[in-house]
Amino acid sequence: MPKPHGGKLIDRHVKKVPSGITDLPKFEINTNLAEDIENIAKGVFSPLEGFLCKNDLEKVLQEKRLEDDTPWTIPILLDFDKKEIKDIKEGDSVILTNTETGLLSILDVEEIYTFDKKTLAQSVYGTQDIDHPGVASVYNMKQLLLGGKVTLLESKTREFDEYNLAPKETRFLFKEKGWKEIVAFQTRNPPHIGHEYVQKTALTFVDGIFINPIIGKKKKGDFTDKVILASYETLMKYYYPKERVVMSILRTSMKYAGPREAIHHAIIRKNFGCTHFIVGRDHAGVGNYYDPYDAHAIFQEFPDLGITPVFFKSFFRCTKCDAVVNEKICPHEEKYHINFSGKKIRELLLNGKIPPENMMRKEVSETILKFDKPFVE
Amino acid sequence: MTEEKDDKKYTTISIPTPLAEKIKKRIKGTGFNSLSSYVTYVLREIISGTEEEPEEAFSKEDEEKIKNRLRALGYLD
Numbered sequence: 001m002p003k004p005h006g007g008k009l010i011d012r013h014v015k016k017v018p019s020g021i022t023d024l025p026k027f028e029i030n031t032n033l034a035e036d037i038e039n040i041a042k043g044v045f046s047p048l049e050g051f052l053c054k055n056d057l058e059k060v061l062q063e064k065r066l067e068d069d070t071p072w073t074i075p076i077l078l079d080f081d082k083k084e085i086k087d088i089k090e091g092d093s094v095i096l097t098n099t100e101t102g103l104l105s106i107l108d109v110e111e112i113y114t115f116d117k118k119t120l121a122q123s124v125y126g127t128q129d130i131d132h133p134g135v136a137s138v139y140n141m142k143q144l145l146l147g148g149k150v151t152l153l154e155s156k157t158r159e160f161d162e163y164n165l166a167p168k169e170t171r172f173l174f175k176e177k178g179w180k181e182i183v184a185f186q187t188r189n190p191p192h193i194g195h196e197y198v199q200k201t202a203l204t205f206v207d208g209i210f211i212n213p214i215i216g217k218k219k220k221g222d223f224t225d226k227v228i229l230a231s232y233e234t235l236m237k238y239y240y241p242k243e244r245v246v247m248s249i250l251r252t253s254m255k256y257a258g259p260r261e262a263i264h265h266a267i268i269r270k271n272f273g274c275t276h277f278i279v280g281r282d283h284a285g286v287g288n289y290y291d292p293y294d295a296h297a298i299f300q301e302f303p304d305l306g307i308t309p310v311f312f313k314s315f316f317r318c319t320k321c322d323a324v325v326n327e328k329i330c331p332h333e334e335k336y337h338i339n340f341s342g343k344k345i346r347e348l349l350l351n352g353k354i355p356p357e358n359m360m361r362k363e364v365s366e367t368i369l370k371f372d373k374p375f376v377e
Numbered sequence: 378m379t380e381e382k383d384d385k386k387y388t389t390i391s392i393p394t395p396l397a398e399k400i401k402k403r404i405k406g407t408g409f410n411s412l413s414s415y416v417t418y419v420l421r422e423i424i425s426g427t428e429e430e431p432e433e434a435f436s437k438e439d440e441e442k443i444k445n446r447l448r449a450l451g452y453l454d
Contacts, residue, residue, distance in 0.1 A: 069421070162450065172435070172443050173452055246452055300408070303418055304425030 006047025013041045013152045026095040032253045034098035041152035042166040051078040053111040053147030061123035073260040079142040102156025110148035134256045165248040171273040179207035183276040184269035190231035192360045194315040194340035211247040218376045227374045234367040258290035259298035270307040
């Protein structure tokens with residue numbers, strides 16, 4: 001099993017709320033930031049112990065590494081308005097809360113600093129185009145950043161928490177199962193046959209697969225979290241060897257940062273104890289901002305990442321091969337290829353129709369159609 | 378290997394000149410744009426492979442909690 005990123009699994013969760021915190025200034029933060037704090041505290045973002053300070057941020061933007069040379073590509077930042085924190089200075093501690101997640105946490109303010117939004121957008125997303133959702137979120141950030149360590153005191157039980165394993169739990173589980181090599185698969189959609197082939201091809205060469213759907217804020221028309229989890233439960237029940245698969249959710253927001261985010265996602269799975277990470281076509285991409293295989297190429301920059309990427313090109317059905325294949329193993333012309341179109345499957349399901357069985361398992365389709373509202377409205 | 382002058386971020390190390398010449402030849406036409414970038418890459422690769430994995434230490438109580446949770450999910454007997 002790989003060591004956690006940076007060498008140590010971070011645990012900044014304390015079981016007992018310390019006395020004397022009631023006098024500290026209190027700030028309500030949004031759910032995305034609250035989830036960042038939970039991920040820091042549980043070691044999902046190891047080796048981060050808090051929000052980035054300026055030196056780390058600059059190094060991440062310029063070199064895709066933390067100040068201590070550890071690979072890191074997505075800045076984890078806490079932004080505030082000047083007015084909101086006018087009485088806060090470096091060295092203070094503040095309480096951060098979030099109603100939706102029940103978060104109660106402490107931030108030890110190490111640094112308060114300004115940043116340039118255009119530089120941040122350009123470095124992380126490779127563009128300053130406001131139409132890019134990640135860039136738009138950067139432009140919506142407040143003027144000041146607060147860096148420093150966080151401590152998680154409390155968070156409430158939320159929907160799907162039974163599926164929400166922390167890195168220390170998955171690491172324990174993999175050891176108990178005797179798995180030495182584990183491949184991680186990230187998803188935001190119910191599985192079609194193409195996904196299943198990717199997963200099973202990778203699984204053939206390792207001991208187990210860790211299916212890790214991202215749960216959280218979604219766009220209108222996306223499948224709901226409930227549907228994604230139920231559809232995977234069904235696929236696992238009927239088509240996966242029980243002793244070879246584990247599913248757990250990841251609560252984090254998608255940044256759509258393409259190649260940089262692929263590295264970030266790999267680091268997260270390394271912290272869960274995975275040795276391999278599946279990177280498909282246009283991983284974490286959006287629109288036409290990235291070449292479909294930029295997210296493969298970026299891994300060459302990180303000989304010290306500590307998790308092995310498993311690159312896949314898209315699978316499709318070839319009528320000539322009469323099999324599910326990819327361009328690497330199929331010699332036939334495109335006219336024989338039928339792509340697993342997520343859009344087409346979605347349209348059929350939207351109209352209450354079962355997609356063809358060579359696109360999606362019947363049991364999976366039926367599971368989805370049992371939901372009155374399988375899509376986000 | 379003194380291509381960067383920022384004292385805070387970089388340091389100078391010495392390697393035998395013939396080795397440096399061999400590396401320079403070898404990196405021609407590759408993605409490495411300098412001797413330093415090549416040596417940095419190789420050293421990062423080596424050092425990441427030699428670090429020890431720390432052992433997880435759980436209290437009995439924590440271990441039992443984790444086991445119960447994993448049993449409830451059907452992952453442990």
